[in-house]
Amino acid sequence: MKIKKLISLVCVLVMLLSVFSGCGEDNGDATNTTGGNTGETNNVTANKTIAVVAKGESHAFWQAVKKGAEDAGKKYGYNITFRGPASESSSDLPSQKEMVQTALSNDVSGLVIATIGEGFADMLTQAYDKKIPVVQFDSGIWEADLKTLDSQNKNPIVSSVSTSNKKAAALNAENFFKAIKEDISKSKDSYVIGVIQHDETQTGIDRATGFIEKFTELADADEATKGKYKIEKEVKPGDANNAYIDALNALVEKKAKAVFMSNEGVVKQVSDAIASNAGKYDGVLFCGFDAGTKQIQWMKNADAKSKLIGSVAQDSYSIGYNAVEQCVFAIEGKDVKTTVDIEGQWYDGSNIDKMIQENIVYEG
Numbered sequence: 001m002k003i004k005k006l007i008s009l010v011c012v013l014v015m016l017l018s019v020f021s022g023c024g025e026d027n028g029d030a031t032n033t034t035g036g037n038t039g040e041t042n043n044v045t046a047n048k049t050i051a052v053v054a055k056g057e058s059h060a061f062w063q064a065v066k067k068g069a070e071d072a073g074k075k076y077g078y079n080i081t082f083r084g085p086a087s088e089s090s091s092d093l094p095s096q097k098e099m100v101q102t103a104l105s106n107d108v109s110g111l112v113i114a115t116i117g118e119g120f121a122d123m124l125t126q127a128y129d130k131k132i133p134v135v136q137f138d139s140g141i142w143e144a145d146l147k148t149l150d151s152q153n154k155n156p157i158v159s160s161v162s163t164s165n166k167k168a169a170a171l172n173a174e175n176f177f178k179a180i181k182e183d184i185s186k187s188k189d190s191y192v193i194g195v196i197q198h199d200e201t202q203t204g205i206d207r208a209t210g211f212i213e214k215f216t217e218l219a220d221a222d223e224a225t226k227g228k229y230k231i232e233k234e235v236k237p238g239d240a241n242n243a244y245i246d247a248l249n250a251l252v253e254k255k256a257k258a259v260f261m262s263n264e265g266v267v268k269q270v271s272d273a274i275a276s277n278a279g280k281y282d283g284v285l286f287c288g289f290d291a292g293t294k295q296i297q298w299m300k301n302a303d304a305k306s307k308l309i310g311s312v313a314q315d316s317y318s319i320g321y322n323a324v325e326q327c328v329f330a331i332e333g334k335d336v337k338t339t340v341d342i343e344g345q346w347y348d349g350s351n352i353d354k355m356i357q358e359n360i361v362y363e364g
Contacts, residue, residue: 049079050110050327051103052320053096055138057084060292060364061264061316065138067359068320069112076328081108085116093117104132110327111156114138121148128156133330137161137323139203159326161340163314165203168344169210169289172260172312175346176287177218177225179309180258183285185224187257194251194259195233196244196266207262207289208233232256244269248281257284264290267311271298274306281306290314291361299349310348317359318342 052069056062066082073080083099085092096116100123103111111127111134113120120141127134128149134156141157149155184191193215197208212231219225232254234247244266251259261267267288274281288295288311298308322340329336347355355361 048077049081049106049108050112050324050331051100051106051108052080052082052112052324053099053103053114054082054084055088055096055114055116056086057082058086060362061290061314063364064316064359064362065320068317068322069324070320072321072324072328076325078109078324078328080324088116090117093119097123104130108132109331110135112137112323112327113141115141115145118142118144121145124149124156125152125154128154132156133158133327135159135161135323135327135330137319138163139201158330158336159323159338159340161319161323161326162342163319163344164341165206166210166213167341168312168314169207169260169262170214171344171346172287172289172310173211173214174218175310175312175348176258176260177215179287180285181222181225183257184219184229187228189255191229191258192251192254192256193229193231194248194254194256195231196247196251196259196261196270197233197235198244198261198263198266199238200235204235204262208235208260211260211262239265239269242269242273245273248273252281252284259284259286261286261288264288264292264295267295267298267308268292271295274304279305285309287311291363293363296352296356296361296363299347299352302349310346312344312346313355313361314344315342315360316362 050073054062054065062084069082070080081103085096093116097119100113100120104123104126107130109132111132113134114137124134124145136157140160140162146155195208195211197204212233215231219229232251234250236243236247248259248270261270270286271294282305284306286306286308288308291311291313295308295311298304299310319342322342326336326340345355345360347361352361356363
Protein backbone atom coordinates (compact mmCIF):
# COMPACT_ATOMS: atom_id res chain seq x y z
CA MET A 1 0.00 0.00 0.00
CA LYS A 2 2.80 2.33 0.89
CA ILE A 3 4.48 1.58 -2.43
CA LYS A 4 1.23 2.23 -4.30
CA LYS A 5 0.73 5.50 -2.40
CA LEU A 6 4.32 6.49 -3.14
CA ILE A 7 3.90 5.69 -6.82
CA SER A 8 0.64 7.66 -6.88
CA LEU A 9 2.31 10.60 -5.17
CA VAL A 10 5.19 10.53 -7.66
CA CYS A 11 2.73 10.43 -10.54
CA VAL A 12 0.85 13.41 -9.15
CA LEU A 13 4.08 15.32 -8.72
CA VAL A 14 5.16 14.48 -12.28
CA MET A 15 1.78 15.60 -13.59
CA LEU A 16 1.95 18.85 -11.65
CA LEU A 17 5.46 19.51 -12.86
CA SER A 18 4.37 18.86 -16.42
CA VAL A 19 1.45 21.23 -16.07
CA PHE A 20 3.55 24.02 -14.56
CA SER A 21 6.32 23.37 -17.02
CA GLY A 22 3.86 23.55 -19.89
CA CYS A 23 2.29 26.71 -18.53
CA GLY A 24 5.70 28.22 -18.16
CA GLU A 25 6.56 27.43 -21.75
CA ASP A 26 3.26 28.79 -23.01
CA ASN A 27 3.59 31.92 -20.91
CA GLY A 28 7.16 32.30 -22.04
CA ASP A 29 6.13 32.10 -25.69
CA ALA A 30 3.14 34.33 -25.10
CA THR A 31 5.25 36.83 -23.22
CA ASN A 32 7.93 36.85 -25.89
CA THR A 33 5.37 37.13 -28.64
CA THR A 34 3.42 39.81 -26.87
CA GLY A 35 6.57 41.57 -25.79
CA GLY A 36 7.95 41.36 -29.30
CA ASN A 37 4.72 42.61 -30.78
CA THR A 38 4.42 45.34 -28.21
CA GLY A 39 7.97 46.39 -28.80
CA GLU A 40 7.48 46.13 -32.53
CA THR A 41 4.25 48.09 -32.37
CA ASN A 42 5.90 50.78 -30.29
CA ASN A 43 8.83 50.91 -32.68
CA VAL A 44 6.48 51.06 -35.63
CA THR A 45 4.63 53.92 -34.01
CA ALA A 46 7.85 55.76 -33.28
CA ASN A 47 9.43 54.89 -36.59
CA LYS A 48 6.32 55.67 -38.58
CA THR A 49 6.41 59.36 -37.72
CA ILE A 50 7.73 61.97 -40.12
CA ALA A 51 8.28 65.45 -38.73
CA VAL A 52 7.62 68.31 -41.14
CA VAL A 53 9.13 71.61 -40.04
CA ALA A 54 8.07 74.40 -42.40
CA LYS A 55 8.86 78.10 -42.58
CA GLY A 56 5.36 78.89 -41.34
CA GLU A 57 2.13 77.25 -40.31
CA SER A 58 -0.86 79.58 -40.43
CA HIS A 59 -0.53 81.03 -43.94
CA ALA A 60 -2.71 79.42 -46.61
CA PHE A 61 0.40 78.38 -48.55
CA TRP A 62 1.70 76.33 -45.63
CA GLN A 63 -1.75 74.93 -44.91
CA ALA A 64 -1.81 73.58 -48.47
CA VAL A 65 1.68 72.11 -47.94
CA LYS A 66 0.41 70.51 -44.72
CA LYS A 67 -2.59 68.97 -46.49
CA GLY A 68 -0.33 67.42 -49.13
CA ALA A 69 2.08 66.12 -46.48
CA GLU A 70 -0.72 64.57 -44.44
CA ASP A 71 -2.30 62.94 -47.48
CA ALA A 72 1.01 61.34 -48.41
CA GLY A 73 1.38 60.17 -44.81
CA LYS A 74 -2.05 58.53 -44.93
CA LYS A 75 -1.26 56.81 -48.21
CA TYR A 76 1.95 55.24 -46.91
CA GLY A 77 0.87 54.69 -43.30
CA TYR A 78 2.94 57.35 -41.56
CA ASN A 79 2.00 59.81 -38.85
CA ILE A 80 2.82 63.40 -39.83
CA THR A 81 3.64 66.16 -37.38
CA PHE A 82 3.59 69.63 -38.91
CA ARG A 83 5.10 72.67 -37.22
CA GLY A 84 6.37 76.07 -38.27
CA PRO A 85 7.44 79.35 -36.65
CA ALA A 86 5.10 82.32 -36.24
CA SER A 87 6.87 84.17 -39.04
CA GLU A 88 9.78 83.83 -41.45
CA SER A 89 11.63 86.58 -39.59
CA SER A 90 15.06 85.90 -38.11
CA SER A 91 13.53 86.63 -34.70
CA ASP A 92 11.66 83.32 -34.95
CA LEU A 93 14.74 81.31 -35.92
CA PRO A 94 15.34 80.04 -32.34
CA SER A 95 11.76 78.75 -32.29
CA GLN A 96 12.26 76.80 -35.50
CA LYS A 97 15.54 75.36 -34.26
CA GLU A 98 13.75 74.12 -31.14
CA MET A 99 11.14 72.40 -33.33
CA VAL A 100 13.83 70.56 -35.28
CA GLN A 101 15.68 69.52 -32.12
CA THR A 102 12.45 68.23 -30.57
CA ALA A 103 11.79 66.08 -33.63
CA LEU A 104 15.29 64.63 -33.53
CA SER A 105 15.09 64.00 -29.78
CA ASN A 106 11.88 62.06 -30.38
CA ASP A 107 13.76 59.84 -32.84
CA VAL A 108 11.35 60.38 -35.71
CA SER A 109 11.95 58.17 -38.70
CA GLY A 110 12.24 61.05 -41.13
CA LEU A 111 12.51 64.83 -41.25
CA VAL A 112 11.14 67.20 -43.89
CA ILE A 113 12.41 70.74 -43.48
CA ALA A 114 12.52 74.27 -44.89
CA THR A 115 14.58 76.66 -42.78
CA ILE A 116 14.27 80.42 -42.30
CA GLY A 117 17.95 80.93 -41.55
CA GLU A 118 21.34 79.37 -40.85
CA GLY A 119 22.55 77.34 -37.88
CA PHE A 120 21.05 73.88 -38.43
CA ALA A 121 24.27 72.03 -39.30
CA ASP A 122 24.78 70.51 -35.83
CA MET A 123 21.21 69.24 -35.70
CA LEU A 124 21.37 67.81 -39.19
CA THR A 125 24.60 66.07 -38.21
CA GLN A 126 22.59 64.43 -35.43
CA ALA A 127 20.10 63.27 -38.05
CA TYR A 128 22.95 61.76 -40.07
CA ASP A 129 24.34 59.95 -37.01
CA LYS A 130 20.88 58.62 -36.13
CA LYS A 131 20.29 57.53 -39.73
CA ILE A 132 17.26 59.81 -40.00
CA PRO A 133 16.79 60.77 -43.67
CA VAL A 134 16.12 64.44 -44.34
CA VAL A 135 14.19 65.93 -47.24
CA GLN A 136 14.53 69.66 -47.80
CA PHE A 137 11.63 71.43 -49.43
CA ASP A 138 10.63 74.90 -50.62
CA SER A 139 13.75 77.01 -50.01
CA GLY A 140 15.34 74.14 -48.06
CA ILE A 141 18.56 74.43 -46.04
CA TRP A 142 20.76 77.49 -46.33
CA GLU A 143 23.97 77.19 -48.31
CA ALA A 144 26.32 77.79 -45.35
CA ASP A 145 24.83 74.83 -43.47
CA LEU A 146 25.03 72.62 -46.56
CA LYS A 147 28.73 73.44 -46.98
CA THR A 148 29.38 72.56 -43.33
CA LEU A 149 27.58 69.22 -43.65
CA ASP A 150 29.39 68.35 -46.86
CA SER A 151 32.78 69.26 -45.41
CA GLN A 152 32.13 66.82 -42.55
CA ASN A 153 30.75 64.14 -44.90
CA LYS A 154 27.64 64.07 -42.75
CA ASN A 155 24.91 65.38 -44.99
CA PRO A 156 21.61 63.54 -44.28
CA ILE A 157 19.67 65.23 -47.10
CA VAL A 158 18.39 62.63 -49.53
CA SER A 159 16.08 64.76 -51.68
CA SER A 160 15.15 68.35 -52.49
CA VAL A 161 11.55 69.19 -53.39
CA SER A 162 10.57 72.65 -54.54
CA THR A 163 9.03 74.79 -57.20
CA SER A 164 11.47 75.54 -59.98
CA ASN A 165 11.24 79.33 -59.75
CA LYS A 166 12.84 79.87 -63.15
CA LYS A 167 10.51 77.39 -64.86
CA ALA A 168 7.45 78.80 -63.11
CA ALA A 169 8.38 82.37 -64.05
CA ALA A 170 9.03 81.23 -67.64
CA LEU A 171 5.52 79.78 -67.73
CA ASN A 172 4.26 83.16 -66.57
CA ALA A 173 6.18 84.87 -69.36
CA GLU A 174 4.74 82.52 -71.99
CA ASN A 175 1.16 83.29 -71.02
CA PHE A 176 1.72 87.00 -70.44
CA PHE A 177 3.40 87.32 -73.83
CA LYS A 178 0.36 85.75 -75.50
CA ALA A 179 -1.89 88.26 -73.73
CA ILE A 180 0.08 91.40 -74.68
CA LYS A 181 1.70 90.34 -77.96
CA GLU A 182 -0.81 92.26 -80.08
CA ASP A 183 -0.40 95.40 -77.96
CA ILE A 184 3.38 95.24 -78.40
CA SER A 185 3.10 94.80 -82.17
CA LYS A 186 0.76 97.79 -82.46
CA SER A 187 2.73 100.06 -80.17
CA LYS A 188 4.24 103.10 -81.87
CA ASP A 189 6.72 103.64 -79.06
CA SER A 190 8.86 101.00 -77.39
CA TYR A 191 6.44 98.94 -75.27
CA VAL A 192 7.76 98.83 -71.69
CA ILE A 193 7.33 95.66 -69.61
CA GLY A 194 8.08 96.14 -65.92
CA VAL A 195 9.38 93.52 -63.49
CA ILE A 196 9.06 93.91 -59.72
CA GLN A 197 11.55 91.54 -58.05
CA HIS A 198 10.40 91.09 -54.47
CA ASP A 199 13.82 90.65 -52.84
CA GLU A 200 17.48 89.92 -53.46
CA THR A 201 17.40 86.25 -52.43
CA GLN A 202 17.96 83.44 -54.94
CA THR A 203 14.18 82.99 -55.15
CA GLY A 204 13.69 86.60 -56.20
CA ILE A 205 16.59 86.45 -58.65
CA ASP A 206 15.39 83.20 -60.24
CA ARG A 207 11.84 84.42 -60.71
CA ALA A 208 12.88 87.71 -62.29
CA THR A 209 15.52 86.02 -64.45
CA GLY A 210 13.19 83.21 -65.53
CA PHE A 211 10.53 85.69 -66.61
CA ILE A 212 12.91 88.07 -68.42
CA GLU A 213 14.82 85.33 -70.27
CA LYS A 214 11.69 83.57 -71.53
CA PHE A 215 9.86 86.76 -72.46
CA THR A 216 12.91 88.01 -74.36
CA GLU A 217 13.25 84.68 -76.17
CA LEU A 218 9.61 84.74 -77.29
CA ALA A 219 9.46 88.42 -78.20
CA ASP A 220 12.71 88.31 -80.18
CA ALA A 221 11.59 85.21 -82.08
CA ASP A 222 8.41 86.90 -83.29
CA GLU A 223 8.76 89.42 -86.13
CA ALA A 224 5.65 91.27 -84.91
CA THR A 225 7.29 92.10 -81.56
CA LYS A 226 11.03 91.95 -82.16
CA GLY A 227 12.70 95.27 -81.34
CA LYS A 228 9.42 96.85 -80.21
CA TYR A 229 9.69 96.31 -76.47
CA LYS A 230 11.88 97.10 -73.49
CA ILE A 231 12.10 95.43 -70.07
CA GLU A 232 12.64 97.52 -66.93
CA LYS A 233 13.30 95.88 -63.54
CA GLU A 234 12.87 97.19 -60.00
CA VAL A 235 14.47 95.18 -57.19
CA LYS A 236 13.44 95.67 -53.56
CA PRO A 237 15.02 94.15 -50.43
CA GLY A 238 11.61 93.36 -48.94
CA ASP A 239 8.06 94.58 -48.48
CA ALA A 240 8.65 97.11 -45.68
CA ASN A 241 7.32 100.66 -45.97
CA ASN A 242 5.35 99.97 -49.15
CA ALA A 243 8.52 99.18 -51.07
CA TYR A 244 6.60 97.46 -53.84
CA ILE A 245 4.33 100.45 -54.36
CA ASP A 246 7.49 102.53 -54.77
CA ALA A 247 8.66 99.99 -57.35
CA LEU A 248 5.33 100.22 -59.18
CA ASN A 249 5.47 104.00 -59.29
CA ALA A 250 9.04 103.90 -60.58
CA LEU A 251 7.95 101.61 -63.41
CA VAL A 252 4.92 103.76 -64.25
CA GLU A 253 7.23 106.76 -64.50
CA LYS A 254 9.18 104.73 -67.06
CA LYS A 255 5.86 104.29 -68.91
CA ALA A 256 5.47 100.58 -68.20
CA LYS A 257 2.30 99.22 -69.77
CA ALA A 258 2.59 95.69 -68.38
CA VAL A 259 4.08 94.49 -65.09
CA PHE A 260 5.23 91.10 -63.76
CA MET A 261 4.97 90.80 -59.95
CA SER A 262 7.24 88.10 -58.52
CA ASN A 263 5.35 87.09 -55.37
CA GLU A 264 2.14 87.40 -53.39
CA GLY A 265 3.47 90.25 -51.26
CA VAL A 266 4.03 92.37 -54.37
CA VAL A 267 0.54 91.58 -55.62
CA LYS A 268 -1.03 92.64 -52.32
CA GLN A 269 0.73 96.01 -52.21
CA VAL A 270 0.08 96.74 -55.87
CA SER A 271 -3.57 95.79 -55.46
CA ASP A 272 -3.89 98.20 -52.53
CA ALA A 273 -2.19 100.97 -54.52
CA ILE A 274 -4.60 100.53 -57.41
CA ALA A 275 -7.62 100.49 -55.09
CA SER A 276 -6.59 103.74 -53.37
CA ASN A 277 -5.46 105.66 -56.45
CA ALA A 278 -8.34 105.66 -58.90
CA GLY A 279 -7.20 106.33 -62.43
CA LYS A 280 -3.46 106.45 -61.75
CA TYR A 281 -2.74 102.98 -63.10
CA ASP A 282 -5.61 102.60 -65.57
CA GLY A 283 -4.74 100.51 -68.58
CA VAL A 284 -1.67 98.87 -67.06
CA LEU A 285 -1.79 95.07 -67.35
CA PHE A 286 -0.39 92.76 -64.68
CA CYS A 287 0.56 89.17 -64.07
CA GLY A 288 1.38 87.71 -60.67
CA PHE A 289 2.90 84.85 -58.74
CA ASP A 290 1.52 82.62 -55.96
CA ALA A 291 -2.10 83.13 -54.87
CA GLY A 292 -4.16 84.55 -51.98
CA THR A 293 -7.58 86.16 -51.56
CA LYS A 294 -6.62 89.60 -52.90
CA GLN A 295 -5.09 88.10 -56.01
CA ILE A 296 -8.18 85.95 -56.61
CA GLN A 297 -10.57 88.87 -56.12
CA TRP A 298 -8.54 91.10 -58.44
CA MET A 299 -8.41 88.44 -61.14
CA LYS A 300 -12.17 87.89 -60.93
CA ASN A 301 -12.97 91.62 -61.07
CA ALA A 302 -14.27 92.06 -64.62
CA ASP A 303 -14.64 95.82 -64.08
CA ALA A 304 -11.00 96.39 -63.09
CA LYS A 305 -9.39 99.09 -65.23
CA SER A 306 -5.96 97.70 -64.38
CA LYS A 307 -6.38 94.02 -65.11
CA LEU A 308 -4.62 91.08 -63.54
CA ILE A 309 -4.35 88.83 -66.61
CA GLY A 310 -3.25 85.74 -64.66
CA SER A 311 -0.69 84.25 -62.30
CA VAL A 312 1.45 81.22 -61.75
CA ALA A 313 0.72 79.31 -58.57
CA GLN A 314 3.22 77.16 -56.81
CA ASP A 315 1.59 73.78 -56.34
CA SER A 316 2.09 73.89 -52.58
CA TYR A 317 -0.05 70.78 -52.05
CA SER A 318 2.23 68.78 -54.37
CA ILE A 319 5.32 70.18 -52.65
CA GLY A 320 4.11 68.78 -49.31
CA TYR A 321 2.99 65.49 -50.82
CA ASN A 322 6.18 64.83 -52.77
CA ALA A 323 8.46 65.82 -49.89
CA VAL A 324 6.84 63.29 -47.56
CA GLU A 325 6.71 60.66 -50.31
CA GLN A 326 10.46 60.93 -50.95
CA CYS A 327 11.09 60.74 -47.21
CA VAL A 328 9.03 57.53 -47.01
CA PHE A 329 10.99 56.04 -49.91
CA ALA A 330 14.26 56.84 -48.12
CA ILE A 331 13.05 55.29 -44.87
CA GLU A 332 11.91 52.12 -46.64
CA GLY A 333 15.01 51.77 -48.79
CA LYS A 334 13.26 52.49 -52.08
CA ASP A 335 14.53 54.60 -54.96
CA VAL A 336 14.61 58.29 -54.06
CA LYS A 337 14.68 61.20 -56.48
CA THR A 338 17.45 63.54 -55.39
CA THR A 339 15.64 66.49 -56.97
CA VAL A 340 11.91 66.93 -57.49
CA ASP A 341 11.01 70.07 -59.42
CA ILE A 342 7.37 70.99 -58.95
CA GLU A 343 6.09 72.92 -61.92
CA GLY A 344 4.04 76.02 -61.33
CA GLN A 345 0.60 76.20 -62.90
CA TRP A 346 -0.85 79.14 -64.80
CA TYR A 347 -4.31 80.24 -63.78
CA ASP A 348 -6.62 83.00 -64.95
CA GLY A 349 -10.33 83.76 -65.02
CA SER A 350 -11.06 80.65 -67.06
CA ASN A 351 -9.75 78.03 -64.62
CA ILE A 352 -9.33 79.75 -61.27
CA ASP A 353 -12.29 78.06 -59.55
CA LYS A 354 -11.06 74.63 -60.64
CA MET A 355 -7.57 75.41 -59.32
CA ILE A 356 -9.02 76.44 -55.96
CA GLN A 357 -10.95 73.17 -55.74
CA GLU A 358 -7.78 71.22 -56.49
CA ASN A 359 -5.84 72.95 -53.65
CA ILE A 360 -3.42 74.53 -56.12
CA VAL A 361 -4.70 78.09 -55.74
CA TYR A 362 -5.21 78.95 -52.09
CA GLU A 363 -7.27 81.66 -50.44
CA GLY A 364 -6.23 83.56 -47.37
